[in-house]
Amino acid sequence: MDMMSRVQRALDQQLALAHSPSAPPRLIAALRHAVFPGGARIRPQLCLAVAQACGEDAPELTDAAAVAIELLHCASLVHDDMPCFDDADTRRGQPTVHKLHGEPLALLCGDGLIVMAFQALARAGAHHPQRLAGLIATVCTGTGAPDGIVAGQAWECEPRASLSRYQRAKTGALFVASTCAGAQAAGADPSAWRALGECLGEAYQVADDIRDVMLGSDELGKPAGQDAQHHRPSAAADLGLVGAVDYFRGLMQQAVDAIPDCPSRTAMRHLVWQESERLMPQSTCDRIHREYPQHRPAAVVAPRGALA
């Protein structure tokens, strides 16, 4: 089974556990809408790939780690889309959860997905007790305070913040959790896989910043121009489009170089280049160089958060 199918199947099985005659049907529908059909599932696939590279020996625990990370990602999207943050009407080409089910259920849906992530880990971890505490700690570090995605989002509410700290927490932290949890699910040392997660997380954020400037809402499947509208820091604003594209390519090279020695190192490198091409095709990079050579860094003046 390819990795995408494996991720979808594991998510589907986890969601099914919330179905019960005793469950409020609209909450269950909101949970499903937040998770399916889903996006590229890059984080859980990364988790699976690292576990396989580490000689995966507990596939149900890998699945749980991948599921937990994707559910936490989906939870953050549901809450980020809400009116008090992005107030976005669409996500992945569909209405956002609060647009379809209302704000109260969107709020609860995010909470429910966070809890479900740990439910998945506990269920599979019961058979691998020696790996469970480390896995949960890794996932929590990527998600909560002081340095996880919740903290990253919270930097938008501060009067001043460091751009790199903001991006590391908002996007990087869950990529680091993805690679490290993949290793831990296979009983391997996570520290060797940290740098790969860091590089990919930053590259992903830079690609997102570029797309937010370049593409229209239809192509994005969500509102475009959000970074400028919400005065959020952005690599495209900071470095200009050409600078951001070059920075992105450099980060992907660093990601490739960060893959530790392992039997499937060549396959992992191929996967990273493939992901690079998916995120920001070479043809798009060339087009940006050709068509936007004058795109200059913009001064970001943020009323909600001045990020230095």
Added chain:
Amino acid sequence: MDMMSRVQRALDQQLALAHSPSAPPRLIAALRHAVFPGGARIRPQLCLAVAQACGEDAPELTDAAAVAIELLHCASLVHDDMPCFDDADTRRGQPTVHKLHGEPLALLCGDGLIVMAFQALARAGAHHPQRLAGLIATVCTGTGAPDGIVAGQAWECEPRASLSRYQRAKTGALFVASTCAGAQAAGADPSAWRALGECLGEAYQVADDIRDVMLGSDELGKPAGQDAQHHRPSAAADLGLVGAVDYFRGLMQQAVDAIPDCPSRTAMRHLVWQESERLMPQSTCDRIHREYPQHRPAAVVAPRGALA
């Protein structure tokens, strides 16, 4: 050390772990405001009491279980108070988190507290791996879908719901998690402690319903009359005040009878009666019988959720 001091110290130590130069200061302030000074801390104290009754042998794991349950309770209060639910300005006599820190930080604060609950369990559970998965599963069951507090709150968004199912999920589930997690933290079988949590959870909800009708906002430390205003089901509306008071006393008697055989059974019974007196003093029960003999059940017609 008395149980309240032990709970406060454990919460304080857990919150301190989120402090870091890399953390967004306003998020940290919001997290603290959501947890301190706090209310009666009944759930974590119940967790400690059950662990002690089961011959507690891993106090740091008991502390983590108690902390996790209280943090999840605080998270649910922060999110319940937000404009899309109760839109409450005060809680425990203080401004609510969104009133003080704004909606975006209140949303993130609730998310951060949920993650922190599992962080606490993972940290202590690393030294007791055989107990960790069960503890997390218990805490998740009390919190998420299909039957935890998130589901309970979500019943308010349904066109129809069963009153008992709503109350069991919204309040009962975390009381059950408190007693069961206390037992599990001590390495004991949680099933014997389930009924105590169920009775106390329901009694707590009934007392809350009665107070919402009887007391003013100043005495409550939060807006009064919320159940009627939000067309929420309430034992006071369902049974009338006298009926609700009698039902409450009956539930507390059931709770006392549900305490399983254990060396500290007499002390536990005393504790439950003490809690009963704190929740709804005998003098108040007598006063209600004297002053509100005619208070009749009200027909609950709910535009948001018709609870049968």
